[in-house]
Amino acid sequence: MDCESLRSYLVDYQHGRLGPELRRDMDAHLEGCEACAHERAADAALAEALDRRLAHRRAPASLTARVERLLAVERAAPRPRAWRRALIPALAPALAAW
Ligand SMILES: [Zn+2]
Secondary structure, three states, rough: OHHHHHHHHHHHHHHHOOOOHHEEEEEHHHHHHHHHHHHHHHHHHHHHHHHHHHHHHOOHHHHEEEEEEHHHHHHHHHOOHHHHHHHHHHHHHHHHHO
């Protein structure tokens, strides 16, 4: 496994969503690659900080309603990821204002 591949799976790795073989490959790479081990530690620290912060905050009702509307549209007519590209910039200011 190379660094690019490892980093593409890092979020799933952090959340325990990988199969045992892929997880073993990642563990082996992380043992020998200081850069990826650092990346993993940074991601874990960020995820932990977000979990702590978000656990005490509720999303504004308008944001929740907007996300639910977008999800309803997605479920009704699945499209390739186009709504996600629009959703992230639309939600960023609201999330940053928390
Ligand atoms: Zn690496």
